[in-house]
Amino acid sequence: MTWRVATRPKTALLEVIDPTEWDNFTEAQQNTYESVSLFSSEQEADKFAAAKVDAAKATNPKPLRR
Numbered sequence: 430m431t432w433r434v435a436t437r438p439k440t441a442l443l444e445v446i447d448p449t450e451w452d453n454f455t456e457a458q459q460n461t462y463e464s465v466s467l468f469s470s471e472q473e474a475d476k477f478a479a480a481k482v483d484a485a486k487a488t489n490p491k492p493l494r495r
Contacts, residue, residue, distance in 0.1 A: 430448040430449075430469070431448055431467045431468070431469065432445060432446070432447070432448060432467070432468045432469070432470065432471050432473070432474035433445070433446045433448070433451055433462075433464055433466075433467055433468075433474070434446075434464070434465045434466045434467075434468065434474050434477055434478050434481075435462040435463060435464050435465055436462070436463050436465055437461055437462055437463070438461075438463060441485075443465065443478045443481055443482065444462075445471065445474045445475055445478050446462075447471075465481075
């Protein structure tokens with residue numbers, strides 16, 4: 430089983446898609462997704478997606494000390 434981390438064009442959402450759900454999608458539905466990466470377990474896919482979300486969060490730069 431291959432877990433898929435995917436996004437849809439023009440969105441910033443990452444989706445972790447169950448392989449059985451992916452197989453139930455029509456080809457047209459599958460074509461609306463852009464695969465980001467594939468994983469052999471749900472835990473790996475979740476960890477990857479969470480890391481990508483955390484990396485994209487805005488950080489407040491520390492003000493310069495004078």
